[in-house]
Amino acid sequence: MAMLVLGLVLLLGVHSTRLIAPGLRDAGVARLGLLPWKILYAVLSLIGLVLIVQGYGEARMAPTLLWAPPVWTRHLAALLTLPAFVLMACAYVPGTRIRAKLGHPMVAGVKIWAFAHLVANGTLADLLLFGSFLVWSVVMFATLRRRDRAAGLRHPAGSASRDAIAIVAGIVGWAVFAGWLHLALIGVRPFG
Structure with a gap:
């Protein structure tokens, strides 16, 4: 469990430098x-x-069960990860209306992904992993939106065709990951 916590602190810490130490990036x-x-x-x-x-992976070998999620939460998680993938795709497709509206679709996608997995899993490792990402993404999204408003930053209006590209890319990414990669990389079959 210590390795999981250390990894979370390192990954989320690095991705929080602008929150924790705003001048660190510029100085670096x-x-x-x-x-x-x-x-x-x-x-x-x-x-x-x-x-x-x-x-x-190590924590999953000897799980500490905190609650037993009902079976329907796995279906909810599968459904919620679809818009999460679409939002993550919007972060990489320039000129989407979705990005113009949200400002930070990647962080919004992480928020939905973490919530979906937190609802469907009930071990201590799940709470640490998905709960940490959920808290981080909620704080990060609010902070980034506040920063954008304070700076008067507006993301350029996008087009419907760019939205369509991002939506299709997100759906394809979701289908590939849920259909094959999740089992190969995580060891869990989302639909089975």
Whole structure:
């Protein structure tokens, strides 16, 4: 469990530097340069992700059950992850109306993904993993929206065709992940 917690602290900490220490990125870029800063950020994030995967995998071998979610929550999780994938796709497709409206669709997608998995799983490791991501994404989304409003930042209005591209990409990504990759990478079949 310690490895899972360390990974969460590292990954979410790195992704919270603008909240925790707003000047840290600028100071790091000034000292190291933009590319070395991005490499350091990516390496630390990857280490955190590896620790999370290994720690969560170990915790699943001897789970501490906190509650027994009803079977229908797995169906709810499968349904909720679909819009989460669409929102995550919107973060990478420029010019969507969805991004213009939300401002930070990736963080909104993480919020829905974490909530869906928290509802459908009832072990201590699940609470730590998905609960941490849920709390982080709620705080991050609110903070980023507040920052955007204070700066007068408006995301450019998007087009319906860009929304369609993001929606299709999100649905395809969701289908591939739920149909094949979730079992291969996580060891759990969402639909079976």
